[in-house]
Amino acid sequence: MKMLVSLRNRWLVIAHDMAWIPLAIWMAFWLRFNMDVVPSVYLEPLHLLIAVSVPLQFVVFWYFGLYRGIWRFASIPDLLRIIQAVAVGSLLSFTVMFVLQRLEGIPRSVLILYPVILAMGLASPRLFYRWVKDRHIDLKAASGKRALVIGAGQAGELLVRDLLKSGPYSTVGFLDDADRRQGQEIHGVRVIGSLADLEKTVARHCVEVVLLAVPSASHQTIQSIVQRCQQMQVACRILPSVAELADGRVEVSRLRSVQIEDLLGRDTVELDYAGIHQLIAGETVLVTGAGGSIGSELCRQILHQKPSRLLLLDHGEFNLYTIDQQLRSTGEEQGVAVSAILGDIRDQTRMRWVFESFRPDIVFNAAAYKHVPLVEENPVEGIKTNVLGTCQLADLAVAYGVKKFVQISTDKAVNPTNVMGASKRTAEIYCQNLNRREDPTAFITTRFGNVLGSAGSVVPLFRKQIEAGGPITVTHPDITRYFMTIPEAVSLILQAGSMGKGGEIFVLDMGEPVKIVDLAEQMIRLTGLEPGRDIEISFTGLRPGEKLYEELFHGSEPLTTTMHPKIMLSGSREVDWQAMQQGLHALRDACEMRDVSLLHRQLRQLVPEFVSGVIQDGDN
Incomplete structure (x- = not known):
């Protein structure tokens, strides 16, 4: 049905344009003769010019795409196309008339008047139709919420343009800190002040919602605007960041509520x-744990760098299927072979087959059990993946000539108080010392804190608890954590991988630690609720192995700067390789016997700074 309507409308537009051709020719003659009757001697040339112009102009109009546009959105490019099509069509028509009868009976003024009248006749109805539609929308939008737009740049202009088309807000003005924009109008909407005038403008114009249209705004700016809006009890909506607006489309539908990532992320x-x-x-890149939060983002960013083949390895079928579906078509478009491999890094036979079959050049090891309480309750499984699986993967990398092996670690590996942290620290030590022994493969470790929105992090948990009406559960009023966004963490992992020569532990700059209770309060306020009144915050006590605060480097690991301001280099610790192998063998025996007490003792030998919590009797 829609196709029939579209075809009907197109033929109506063609009929309109074709009617204007004889009308423009007649009006040109009529004006030439001072708006009097055209003498009979000129009628034959007039009729011949119409007969020639109609088919020629139709072909030219079609060629120039006059019927691809929609009157509702007529614009300057459409006007330029009309002028070009009329000019070319008129030139062809007069050329044919010259060949046929040397332009006898065609006054010279008609050569100018005809194309001018025709262009005006084609353009005016289109522009008038758009004006009527825009006027109708303006009147309709006037009944919507009164909105103040922050940012009169390109994003603000595109947003207001879309608001004028589709609502649902009535824009009262812009605020922008640029002096040159003060007093200017964009689509009839005036720049009425700077950000310092926010409170005054909201009160004066009875603003009901603030629309933040500065995708490049710093997180400090966003946080300030959101806090001021909360104090005034005015809703605040935001356009996605520059990274999220990769396609460049700025539309009303892309406005969203401010999220905690907007406030805690960094520039x-x-x-x-x-x-x-x-x-x-051009390299073959293997990403283990490809279906996880970090692994999947690694795969996305790696794909943009056009490796020859991208290997997605994960033991979780659904997660692997999901990331494979997201990337396979993009890989085909970019000429990158994407292979999804079901497998566990603990399975030596399977991993050897992967290295033998695909011969990866670079390995990013994001496979790990990382949830502290779960690993504390299931220490054997945590060790088998985080330590034994990683060490086995590293050995295979050496055996099959991998160029670089990037081990993804955590701040919980520093002075660990839980099995998860101790297991990651063991893997760090192994990779560093293996690098000293084996020349072909460069082993690089990256260490960072929590990532916002990752599986198992507090942000998704707090969102669910708020949706359920509370309470939000926080373990301790003074507990703090470092946070960064997943894309930022992955970008820095790739940067560290490119910088590393082998044996380094790169520590990613996490900024300032955030109190978890402050995070909970901010998330509550972002939903328009008040902490303590609408949503309670309950303190449950520290869980086994949990620290009040995390550290990014050990006291005996002096940090030095690198060429990148967000990446620091931690000193490494050399160990006796024979003792390391014996410790791993004992750790493997403890896992096979599922002897948790022995497992903790062996971990403390490998990681002397490990302070274990309560020793459990068994492993689930």
Whole structure:
């Protein structure tokens, strides 16, 4: 039905344009003769010019795409197309008339008047139709919520343009800190002040919602605006960040509520994309744990650097299927072979087959059990993946000539108080010392804190608890954690991988730690509720193995700067390789016997700074 309507409308537009051709020719003659009757001697040339112009102009109009546009959205480009089509069509028509009868009976003024009248006749109805529609929408939007737009740049202009088309807000004005924009009008909407005038403008114009249209705004700016809006009890909505607006489309539908990631994330990190591209382009890259939060984002960003093949390895069928479906079509478009491999890094036979079959050049090991309480309750399984699986993967990387092996670690590996942290620290030590022994493979470790929105993090948990009406559960009023966004963490992992020569532990700059109770309060306020009144915060006590605060480096690991301001280099610790092998063998025996007490003792030998909590009698 829609297709029939579209075809009907197109033919109506064609009929309109064709009717204007004889009308424009007649009006040109009529004006030439001072708006009097056209003398009979000129009628034959007039009729011949109409007969020639109608088919020629139709072909030219079609060629120039006059019927691809929609009158509702007529714009300057449409006007330019009309002028070009009329000019070319008129030139062809007069050329044919010259060949046929040397332009006898065609006054010279008609050569000018006809194309001018025709262009005006075609353009005016289109522009008038758009004006009527816009006027109708303006009147309709006037009944919507009164909105104040922050940012009169390109994003603000596109947003207001879309608001004028589709609502649902009535825009009262812009606020922008640029002096040159003060007093200017964009689509009839005036820039009425700067950000310092927010409270005054909201009160004066009875603003009901603030629309933040500055995708490049710093997180400090966003946080300030949101806090001021909360104090005034005015809703605040935001356009996605520059990274999220990769397609460049700015529309009303993309406005969303402010999220905690907008407030806690950091400013855009500058990367050495040439170095990252040089690391990955044309190589076979294996990502383990490809279906996880970090692993899946790694795969997305690696794919953009055009490796020859991207290997997605995960033991979870659904997660692997999901990331494979997301990337396979993009890989085909970019000429990158994407292979999804079901497998567990603990399975030696399967892993050897992967290395033998695909011969990866670079390995990013994101496979790990990372949830502290779960690993504390199931320490054997945590050790088998985080330590034994990683060490086995590292040995295979050496055996099959992998160029670089990037081990993804955690801040919980520093002075660990839980099995998860101790297991990751053991893997760090193994990779560092294996690097000293084996020349072909460069082993690089990256260490960072919590990532916002990852599986098992507090942000998704708090969202669910708020949706359920509370309470939000926080373990301790003074507990703090470092946070960064998943894309930022992965970008820095790739940057560290390109910088590393082998044996380094790169520590990612996590900024300032955040109190979890403050995070909970911010998330409650973002939903328009009040902590303690609408949603309670309940303190449950520290869980086994949990620390009040995390550290990014050990006291005996002095940090030094690198060429990248967001990446620091931690000193490494050399160990006796024979003792390391014996400790791993004992750890493997403890896992086979499922002897948790022995497992903790062996971990403390491998990681002397490990302070274990309560020793459990068995492993689930």
